[in-house]
Amino acid sequence: MSSVQEFRTEVRDWLHDRLQGEFADLKGRGGPGREHEAFAERLAWERHMAAHGWTCIGWPEEHGGRGASIEQQIAFHEEYALADAPARVNHIGEQLLGPTLIAHGTDEQKARFLPPIRAVEELWCQGYSEPDAGSDLAAVRTRAVREGDAWVLHGRKIWTSLAHESQWCFVLARTEPGSRRHTGLSYLLVPLDQPGVEIRPIVQLTGTSEFNEVLFDGARTPAAHVVGAPGDGWRIALATLGYERGVSTLGQQVGFRRELEALVALARANGAAADPLIRERLVRAWTGLRAMRANALHGTEPSMAKLYWSHWHRDLGELAMAVRGAGATLAAGEPYELDDWQRLFLFSRADTLYAGSSEIQRDIIAERVLGLPKEPRP
Numbered sequence: 001m002s003s004v005q006e007f008r009t010e011v012r013d014w015l016h017d018r019l020q021g022e023f024a025d026l027k028g029r030g031g032p033g034r035e036h037e038a039f040a041e042r043l044a045w046e047r048h049m050a051a052h053g054w055t056c057i058g059w060p061e062e063h064g065g066r067g068a069s070i071e072q073q074i075a076f077h078e079e080y081a082l083a084d085a086p087a088r089v090n091h092i093g094e095q096l097l098g099p100t101l102i103a104h105g106t107d108e109q110k111a112r113f114l115p116p117i118r119a120v121e122e123l124w125c126q127g128y129s130e131p132d133a134g135s136d137l138a139a140v141r142t143r144a145v146r147e148g149d150a151w152v153l154h155g156r157k158i159w160t161s162l163a164h165e166s167q168w169c170f171v172l173a174r175t176e177p178g179s180r181r182h183t184g185l186s187y188l189l190v191p192l193d194q195p196g197v198e199i200r201p202i203v204q205l206t207g208t209s210e211f212n213e214v215l216f217d218g219a220r221t222p223a224a225h226v227v228g229a230p231g232d233g234w235r236i237a238l239a240t241l242g243y244e245r246g247v248s249t250l251g252q253q254v255g256f257r258r259e260l261e262a263l264v265a266l267a268r269a270n271g272a273a274a275d276p277l278i279r280e281r282l283v284r285a286w287t288g289l290r291a292m293r294a295n296a297l298h299g300t301e302p303s304m305a306k307l308y309w310s311h312w313h314r315d316l317g318e319l320a321m322a323v324r325g326a327g328a329t330l331a332a333g334e335p336y337e338l339d340d341w342q343r344l345f346l347f348s349r350a351d352t353l354y355a356g357s358s359e360i361q362r363d364i365i366a367e368r369v370l371g372l373p374k375e376p377r378p
Helices: 004-018 021-026 039-051 070-082 091-104 107-118 233-244 248-270 276-297 302-329 340-350 358-369
Strands: 124-127 143-147 150-157 168-174 185-191 197-201 212-222
Touching: 004 070, 021 039, 070 248, 091 107, 091 124, 091 168, 091 233, 124 212, 143 168, 150 168, 150 185, 168 233, 185 212, 185 233, 248 276, 248 302, 248 340, 276 302, 302 340, 302 358
Parallel strands: 124 168
Antiparallel strands: 143 150, 150 212, 168 185, 197 212
């Protein structure tokens, strides 16, 4: 494998050459609150990346990856963001499920599921949160019962990102009757295109529907599609959450930096920067972003990292409204057309909720990092 700088140059040159012609219009498309944009075209782009060896670069070579080092993965995600390349459609499969299967899956599961993830032929979603459980994964009620050579599922998952575009879902379900909290859970791989699965898009404040409610009513999956042993789902689910907050977040921070730079330019152009309070908030955002990057490079505990970036980004959305002024309260057009700043403000409200709410992250930090007494539970 080449040096980090050589690898970075290779990534930069490839993206420069390929984000032209049929893919030129995809620059900047997609992302949080805009996942509906050019989805089919972004899927084609990602399959083009796969055909040239640019998906799953951190996976070991024996599983179809490049075996890229952490430093090289950081370089890739940063260059991808700097090129303004379109938001990825296969993040959940590539960054979450793939590493989980490599670490904990059987040889048969790796052979069946890893190649179509790498080729972007099958898309995945995450079945964790539930209407009555939220970020408290140990409170899940979705149940799965073993019937012969299959698991049969009943229950509901919610806030399931891109379920309406996915073919598969990894589901945390209760497989031991009478079990409580983190015991008796299993991590199941479930096909979505079958009787017994209903996907209901959730319309958000932005008017779009990245999130979904997924209902299981007798849905089935083969008995062999459990990752780890039955009842070992809590350990596997925590492993996936660790991968969720990996090096790809450094590319996310490049996007944050671009948003902040554009907001500073707007504040200068419309005179908002003359307000000392606005100017101070912009400076705080600037220093906060640099602290975020430094912490990420030094391997901050995942819950601390998530808590930090989600509140920083939510605050940036609020700052954008202050810079815009009263005009920020008016839709750009009929019937409900939003500009980028309004969309940032509205969607960033969800940052402190999805992928683990801030309240849950604070509990994790208090109990597992600081060693404080656990919060009483019913």
